[in-house]
Amino acid sequence: MKYGVNDLGYYGDFGGAYIPEMLYPNVEELRQQYLTIIEDPAFKAEFDDLMKNYVGRPSPLYHAKRYSEKYGANIFFKREDLNHTGSHKINNAIGQILLAKRLGKHRIIAETGAGQHGVATATVCALMGIECIVYMGEIDMQRQAPNVSRMKMLGAKVIPATSGSKTLKDATNEALRDWIANPVDTHYIIGSVVGPYPYPDMVARFQSIISSETKKQLLEKTGNELPQYVMACVGGGSNAMGMFYHFLDDENVKLVAVEAAGKGVDSGHSAATTFLGREGVLHGSRTILMQTDDGQVIEPYSISAGLDYPGIGPQHAYLYKINRAQYVSITDDEALQAGLLCSQLEGIIPAIETAHALAYLEKIQFKKDDNVVICISGRGDKDLDTYIKYFGF
Ligand SMILES: *Cc1c(COP(=O)(O)O)cnc(C)c1O
Numbered sequence: 001m002k003y004g005v006n007d008l009g010y011y012g013d014f015g016g017a018y019i020p021e022m023l024y025p026n027v028e029e030l031r032q033q034y035l036t037i038i039e040d041p042a043f044k045a046e047f048d049d050l051m052k053n054y055v056g057r058p059s060p061l062y063h064a065k066r067y068s069e070k071y072g073a074n075i076f077f078k079r080e081d082l083n084h085t086g087s088h089k090i091n092n093a094i095g096q097i098l099l100a101k102r103l104g105k106h107r108i109i110a111e112t113g114a115g116q117h118g119v120a121t122a123t124v125c126a127l128m129g130i131e132c133i134v135y136m137g138e139i140d141m142q143r144q145a146p147n148v149s150r151m152k153m154l155g156a157k158v159i160p161a162t163s164g165s166k167t168l169k170d171a172t173n174e175a176l177r178d179w180i181a182n183p184v185d186t187h188y189i190i191g192s193v194v195g196p197y198p199y200p201d202m203v204a205r206f207q208s209i210i211s212s213e214t215k216k217q218l219l220e221k222t223g224n225e226l227p228q229y230v231m232a233c234v235g236g237g238s239n240a241m242g243m244f245y246h247f248l249d250d251e252n253v254k255l256v257a258v259e260a261a262g263k264g265v266d267s268g269h270s271a272a273t274t275f276l277g278r279e280g281v282l283h284g285s286r287t288i289l290m291q292t293d294d295g296q297v298i299e300p301y302s303i304s305a306g307l308d309y310p311g312i313g314p315q316h317a318y319l320y321k322i323n324r325a326q327y328v329s330i331t332d333d334e335a336l337q338a339g340l341l342c343s344q345l346e347g348i349i350p351a352i353e354t355a356h357a358l359a360y361l362e363k364i365q366f367k368k369d370d371n372v373v374i375c376i377s378g379r380g381d382k383d384l385d386t387y388i389k390y391f392g393f
Pocket of ligand 1: 089191193234353
């Protein structure tokens with residue numbers, strides 16, 4: 001695959017595994033085994049069975065008629081919001097729990113910011129009867145109390161990270177410390193296409209089910225498996241990479257990745273990584289990230305917890321640099337308005353993350369025969385309070 005990872009774990013200049021020496025055995029075990037395991041027919045059969053009967057796949061490709069009329073093109077929604085647990089994150093969590101089982105691991109750790117990845121991880125651990133420990137910043141635990149309760153109900157242990165800013169990056173540090181201390185029996189489930197190689201490639205493969213289904217569904221609905229546009233929001237970039245994956249080599253398909261501009265790219269409160277970032281190392285890989293002149297990571301901001309991340313996965317950094325995909329951004333206000341529009345035109349309340357991708361429809365001049373696919377990465381139930389506060393319902 002032209003835009004895939006090379007044997008050394010790089011996409012052009014990006015990727016690799018920049019990890020402390022003490023993590024080397026864990027990451028090296030994964031690197032040596034992941035492809036053999038996930039390409040094994042028995043693994044694939046178990047993954048496919050759970051995707052169908054547990055997650056509810058294939059997720060529909062819905063022709064959004066009122067959106068199509070409004071924007072003057074054929075707009076299709078790839079409905080990841082209909083998955084069990086409400087977003088695309090479950091695809092990766094199932095893939096990694098099956099991998100962990102085959103590696104003989106008895107214990108799962110994860111870090112979570114808003115709690116979405118923590119809930120997906122706790123879900124698959126319950127499914128498999130495996131011990132689950134989720135690290136979460138103490139402040140995030142207060143802000144996202146319902147997700148903490150969900151994880152506990154699913155049987156996970158949630159451990160507060162009490163150092164630093166008591167948010168996601170501190171939770172990540174705690175999880176890494178745990179993994180160093182428990183290299184033999186523990187697997188670390190990362191929730192997006194980030195982290196040291198092989199995580200970005202592994203997570204992209206698990207999420208690529210989104211675009212493999214989409215191709216078949218488009219062929220059925222339009223007579224052509226290729227659309228003119230494929231669009232998705234980007235935090236770390238896993239729903240976007242899953243949505244782009246099987247279209248990457250089809251150079252005529254325009255790929256549009258939508259980042260969170262927050263209060264505006266120049267406001268000092270933003271998460272528009274490609275616009276504000278520079279090359280550097282974040283969470284174990286070389287990528288593009290928001291940093292000060294002396295290399296300190298800048299706190300990102302977005303109203304959507306899932307897009308509030310200071311970097312992007314290394315494959316995205318590569319696609320950005322070589323111009324294979326277009327990276328754009330949408331503000332909080334634009335996203336919230338788009339979430340309202342989608343609710344009232346299509347009867348679908350999207351996650352605020354997803355609403356960023358929907359908002360960008362306003363900025364493209366389509367031709368009337370264009371086929372456009374947008375990844376509806378998640379449902380908006382979790383964001384209802386934010387919508388209510390903003391619109392005053
Ligand atoms: C976590 C999340 C995202 C952002 O993560 P990616 O890895 O960039 O996909 C987007 N949408 C929803 C609904 C999420 O839960």
